[in-house]
Amino acid sequence: MPRTLFEKIWTDHVVRSAPGEPDLVYVDLHLVHEVTSPQAFEGLRLTGRGVRRADLTLATIDHGVPTIDREHGISDPRSRQQIDTLIANCQEHEITLYGLDDPRQGIVHIIGPEQGMTQPGMTIVCGDSHTSTHGAFGALAFGIGTSEVEHVLATQTLPQSRPKAMAVNVTGELPAWSTAKDIILAIINRIGVGGGTGHVIEYRGDTIANLSMEGRMTVCNMSIEGGARAGLIGPDETTFAYLKGRPQAPSGDAWDAALDYWRGLPTDDDAGFDFEVGLNAAEIPPYVSWGTNPAQSATVDGAVPAPGDFEDPSEQEHTANALAYMQLEPHTAITDITIDRVFLGSCTNGRIEDLRAAAAVLEGKRVHGDVHAMVVPGSGLVKLQAESEGLDEVFTAAGFEWRDAGCSMCLGMNPDILQPGERCASTSNRNFEGRQGRGGLTHLVSPAMAAAAAVAGRFVDIREWAD
């Protein structure tokens, strides 16, 4: 019976299956951060339970950390309490924590792959919806709530009903200046923010196979923005080459054994999916979101829609609400939208390749006088790598602020926030109302598009502008 990658991983992790009950699924890696874990540890304390597998648990602090002046400590008392709580919980339960003084500290979804902890065929969970990022390695990775965090801490398993499998096939050559970010924005634009609900999406086709691991992570990262439980990409030589030699990747005989297993994981020919969608990569130009959810996007040569462009009344209302919040007139050309801020970072586009792409655009240019721009590397190691390549100098010479690693303005739980009415070109993943700061206006774009917007002070069609 031919099976999909998803089915293979699922079957290999079912601890127990009983009719009428969700399967009990084993978790290979549990990632933990400061915001969604305190109540879970408190739950353990109240019930007298311990952490079953501290060796399969990795913690970091990312959401609430400052990205500047860290040597002065964390001034927000509530963030400090949350971080101190995580430190104490990790000490008590002997969980590995990459703290602020550790160069490996960074966004939870950047550090797992970076350390080689994220490997094909694993199950990975985290109290964070963008856990789908790790699916780029052919791992089944999904976000969970705090009660589930507690469940995994106590049992290293989760009862889960089995999601359906969906295939998104992207084929053909991606045009110059179109990136993994544009692929995923195009996909979400097609399927809608709820289009993947109840499904695990496998991204397939030669366009996906030709992406680097970093690009694959960008695609899988935003699976949740299409409502999917998880995103997956079949592991291949690109995956294995990325992993080889990383600190937590297997070595010696274990590497060979792992490789044997990994090679058997990709979806069999003829395996069926519950739902399939196809996209032609040649028709994916750079995208810019204009609304308040990631499906509300347009191609860079396009314009903001009018509510009347939609037939469905609820879609009309949704569009009207989004335009009102975003302070945009219907039919405004994307390239007529001016910006005040640029945020380059997040678990979507805070990796070294993203920084390189933006730096390449910025080389020898200056940020527009009305724009305040910042780079927040996804991890301490990304930051060090960028500095060793001299990228920090490119950014600072152009007028960008060069910050320390964290989630930063992706969600603005730390002091990095938009002010009401400030408009931002952001490489992050969510343009929800108030996401980057109350009243802030977020447009999601690729790193190169963000860098070009920083220089021009408005969105530009990078395909023409860069030449």
Added chain:
Amino acid sequence: MEPVRRIEGTMVPLMRSHVDTDQIIPKQFLKRVERSGFGPFLFHDWAYDHEGELRPDFVFNQPEYQSATVLVTGHNFGSGSSREHAPWALIDWGIRAVIAPSFADIFRNNSLKNGLVPIILSDEEVERIAAVAGDPAAEVVIDVEAGTVTAGGVTVSFFLDPFVKHCLLNGLDDIAITLDHESEISAFEAARPGFKPSLA
């Protein structure tokens, strides 16, 4: 968790689709280390203007809706962030069930873990109930065991997965259920391949 068998009371309509968890409880309120106390911040950025003044036109601010126990809303409720603070805030405010045509997966799971019942009805049924909810005094009765919602003199059925229903009706702690299978977990662990990563 307390058993949830029957929910009675009145309704509050919020007829928007794709209400995300960033709206239900904005990030500036996620810094608590407790599960309680989120109610006052429910829908904060819609409930207050930029000067911090209450917006009287927002339905959750209207005096006649203050004792509502059931939220009626649009498609894809609870999308986005996995924050369980969203159901905690709804519960803390007084909501016991949410009626919508569809829910985001993680929000649905998180709600069930806390005894907040997510009820999926058809678009027409939701619209009909939302119209009834336009009268803040209109009563609603949700019978979890029978799987029915009664409002405005009409009763409609909803589906809950039998296992989910069993847990709700009996207020089961699902960690305790899992720990009953300890020997199976240990057997699974013993057979795990040696190449899997470990921080030991």
